[in-house]
Amino acid sequence: MPDETLTIAIPEIRSLAMDACLACGASSSVAQSLVDATISAACEGTRDLGFPHLMDYLARFRSGGINGQARPKIQHPLPALIQVDADGGIAQLGFDLIFEDYVKRIRAFGVVTFTQKNSFTAGELGYYVRRLAAEGILSIAVANGPALMTVPGSRRKIFCTNPIAFAAPAGPGRRPVVIDQASSATAFVKLRSAADEKRSIPDSWALDGNGQPTTDASEAIKGALLPFGGYKGANMALMVELLAAGLSGAAWSMDGDDFIDETRRIDAGLTVIGMAPIDAVGFAERLDRYASRLEDDGVHVPGRNRDRPLSAHVTVPLALVEKLKHLSLSTPPDR
Structure with missing residues (x-):
């Protein structure tokens, strides 16, 4: 019930x-x-x-698994690069602290990268790109965390769910296009929710503790998530890993602390690349016309959500x- x-x-x-x-x-x-x-x-x-x-x-x-009193440290090694050490706190705070300056730099330089280490996992990745879209900016965000997912050819957890998000701004009164998806077949929170509610899961989502496909979410939590599309999802997870942890200096997923242990600090990485259209108004109008054509043809355009x-x-x-x-x-x- x-x-x-x-x-x-x-x-x-x-x-x-x-x-x-x-x-x-x-x-x-x-x-x-x-x-x-x-x-x-x-x-x-x-x-x-x-x-x-x-x-x-x-x-x-x-x-104590998250530093609730964190004071992120911000550096600008290049005019178009912002680096943040989250001080063991939440990922959102570092982004909030630099947001106004970040938007100004994107408008000045065209493309600017924000990268952060030493935070808890990024949460809902669409949040970061939606905020930039509201400023007329296109962006791509990637994040990693402790390993939860195995890949073809390996017997251990290699990557986190390693999500990627993208947003493109729309015109006044219209919602942006927002894509937010994991490299894994499902998000860990959905797996845990299924386990809590004792719901079965597709056998393509995860392996159990013995390395076998399972429909039992509780057994899947003891095992490892699977990437979507086999090698294709694994390749995307690797790309995200290099951008999120490689650029920021955060821990590689396979070297991260146990996500299940709530007392351990997590050194997750987050990278956001913001891009300013040369003609923001023209871009938004063109996107709106194109999205409407797609929707009229039955295509789901993520983020527009006419029914929400x-x-x-x-x-x-x-x-x-x-x-x-x-x-x-x-x-x-x-x-």
């Missing part, structure tokens, strides 16, 4: 989530960045990486709201 849900006003759930973050040991700046990204995922992106994923952050704030209007409310599991209320009243951990 599906969990009972609650439709709640965004200002109310924002306040509740902020209180929970602060009570679990996050600073106000960390909490603000995380809650903004969470609401964005819940309303415009991947809902599984919205409020359900927020609970992972809260647990790690309390355990923006709302002042969000629907979340009632149990999650109760958990947030409980956490918001707890005592911050003593560090």
